Amino acid sequence: MLEPFLARALAAGIGLAIVAAPFGCIVVWNRMAYFGEAVAQAGLLGVALGLMLAANQTLAVILVTLAVAGLLILGSRQSVLPMDSILGLTHHGALALGVIAMSMLRGPPVDLMGYLFGDIFAVTDEDLYWVFGGGAVVLAVVARLWQPLLRIAVHDEIAAAEGVGRERVKAAFIVLLALFVAIAIKIVGVLLVIAFLIVPAVAARPLAATPERMALLAGLFAIASVLAGIGLSVGVDAPGGPSIVLVMAIIAGLSLACAASGRRN
Amino acid sequence: MPFDDHALVSARGLRIERNGRVLVEDVDIDIRPREIVTVIGPNGSGKTTLVRALLGLERLDGGAVRRPAGLTIGYVPQRFDIDRTLPMTVERFLALGNGERKTRIPEVLREVGAARVRTQQLGELSGGELQRVVLARALLCDPALLVLDEPVRGVDYVGEAELYTLIGRLRDARGLGVLLVSHDLHVVMASSDRVICLNRHVCCSGVPETVALHPEYVRLFGAEAARAFAIYHHRHDHRHDLAGAPTPERAAAAAAGSGPHEGGGGA
Numbered sequence: 001m002l003e004p005f006l007a008r009a010l011a012a013g014i015g016l017a018i019v020a021a022p023f024g025c026i027v028v029w030n031r032m033a034y035f036g037e038a039v040a041q042a043g044l045l046g047v048a049l050g051l052m053l054a055a056n057q058t059l060a061v062i063l064v065t066l067a068v069a070g071l072l073i074l075g076s077r078q079s080v081l082p083m084d085s086i087l088g089l090t091h092h093g094a095l096a097l098g099v100i101a102m103s104m105l106r107g108p109p110v111d112l113m114g115y116l117f118g119d120i121f122a123v124t125d126e127d128l129y130w131v132f133g134g135g136a137v138v139l140a141v142v143a144r145l146w147q148p149l150l151r152i153a154v155h156d157e158i159a160a161a162e163g164v165g166r167e168r169v170k171a172a173f174i175v176l177l178a179l180f181v182a183i184a185i186k187i188v189g190v191l192l193v194i195a196f197l198i199v200p201a202v203a204a205r206p207l208a209a210t211p212e213r214m215a216l217l218a219g220l221f222a223i224a225s226v227l228a229g230i231g232l233s234v235g236v237d238a239p240g241g242p243s244i245v246l247v248m249a250i251i252a253g254l255s256l257a258c259a260a261s262g263r264r265n
Numbered sequence: 266m267p268f269d270d271h272a273l274v275s276a277r278g279l280r281i282e283r284n285g286r287v288l289v290e291d292v293d294i295d296i297r298p299r300e301i302v303t304v305i306g307p308n309g310s311g312k313t314t315l316v317r318a319l320l321g322l323e324r325l326d327g328g329a330v331r332r333p334a335g336l337t338i339g340y341v342p343q344r345f346d347i348d349r350t351l352p353m354t355v356e357r358f359l360a361l362g363n364g365e366r367k368t369r370i371p372e373v374l375r376e377v378g379a380a381r382v383r384t385q386q387l388g389e390l391s392g393g394e395l396q397r398v399v400l401a402r403a404l405l406c407d408p409a410l411l412v413l414d415e416p417v418r419g420v421d422y423v424g425e426a427e428l429y430t431l432i433g434r435l436r437d438a439r440g441l442g443v444l445l446v447s448h449d450l451h452v453v454m455a456s457s458d459r460v461i462c463l464n465r466h467v468c469c470s471g472v473p474e475t476v477a478l479h480p481e482y483v484r485l486f487g488a489e490a491a492r493a494f495a496i497y498h499h500r501h502d503h504r505h506d507l508a509g510a511p512t513p514e515r516a517a518a519a520a521a522g523s524g525p526h527e528g529g530g531g532a
Contacts, residue, residue: 157340158340158345164362210353210357211352214352
């Protein structure tokens with residue numbers, strides 16, 4: 001029989017892996033990886049605000065990430081700097097502000113490392129409700145918007161000219177991203193949230209010929225990574241979240257190497 | 266001037282500024298059913314911006330665009346960069362958003378000369394093939410208005426003539442309105458019902474014959490271009506002779522040619 005903490009870790013990791021797979025593919029196809037990164041790192045500020053005001057931490061993270069996403073969208077409308085500069089500036093600025101806010105909290109010292117890299121072995125039953133409840137919402141909305149999301153990913157202006165409500169779909173996407181970040185922070189931390197979205201999708205790409213197969217494969221890779229990562233973590237006493245992400249990255253590297261050598265021959 | 270109630274898209278007094286630069290200024294434009302309208306102008310003259318504004322893709326700083334509710338638009342943009350992380354076959358792309366189109370895909374791909382690529386991944390196509398596939402998607406929408414932004418970019422010379430023949434045939438068969446953008450004048454101008462010469466504002470407009478002789482046009486594109494146009498004009502006549510309907514075409518051209526010209530103030 002599994003230790004309860006281990007069972008909760010596995011349940012949270014696998015739940016997150018399943019939710020992340022199709023949503024992560026959408027993020028990758030829309031080249032939103034760094035947008036997601038900037039939004040996720042702002043989550044630390046949300047955590048600090050939640051602790052400071054003794055408010056619900058998940059809600060605080062959702063609000064702060066939405067605010068930062070809104071700022072980024074405003075930033076994308078100016079033309080002084082290209083978007084990657086804006087993202088670089090926001091993501092470092094948000095992280096710095098978050099760390100400072102955490103250090104200024106009164107009361108007992110907080111586990112900053114736990115918020116940066118997550119602590120999958122400290123997952124509580126309440127966290128699991130968030131992962132499965134919030135995750136189900138994310139999955140359901142992604143499934144419902146799958147066709148318009150794909151059309152926007154292929155070419156958002158053709159989609160708009162053909163009558164897809166692109167602003168509405170993009171707004172829904174950003175709310176989903178904020179929700180995902182909020183439920184994943186406790187498990188993998190603000191620095192590794194986006195890895196859960198991006199890395200399995202990247203690993204699946206060379207092996208998939210359709211968008212749906214890519215999402216399915218990403219899910220399988222992510223689940224395998226959770227199992228192997230938690231095994232590795234328990235085996236050599238390494239931190240859980242980083243162990244999972246390391247396995248994901250190794251799978252992605254192997255997948256890309258196979259595809260690249262296959263193409264050369 | 267009031268909006269044209271019969272137009273597929275009608276715009277009045279369009280003004281678009283970005284970063285303190287005026288890109289489009291005081292432009293009126295209408296595209297009616299069965300009409301091929303070509304917007305020409307040098308690089309940076311605001312052609313693409315104007316088209317995007319007509320499609321509702323650009324924020325306006327003045328004026329208004331009117332399209333009938335429920336107008337179906339087929340759009341072939343100037344650039345189509347498919348992200349290589351998205352696996353998608355040509356067939357799937359063409360059916361995306363409406364699975365009922367599937368049965369018509371082989372026929373439409375043949376029509377645009379891209380039947381060979383049906384099962385290939387979008388990311389593996391050449392620029393010309395991709396453009397034909399995007400055109401196929403636009404046609405599969407059964408558009409009332411077809412918008413093509415520099416459709417001959419990446420297409421070879423023979424392909425260019427074929428493309429314009431196809432557009433003319435579609436207009437005749439389906440009665441759709443066509444808006445073309447080009448900085449390459451020759452063939453385009455001859456196959457158009459109306460040409461709008463744009464350089465931020467409308468320099469001159471009318472049937473191809475009118476525009477080609479207009480001093481503003483000659484000033485923008487040079488006498489060389491005006492001569493090249495004349496050569497292609499001959500081919501245009503010839504094709505219509507074969508189609509068997511040259512007389513009404515000429516009569517209409519003569520009538521429109523005597524009409525008033527817009528603009529002419531210079532940039």
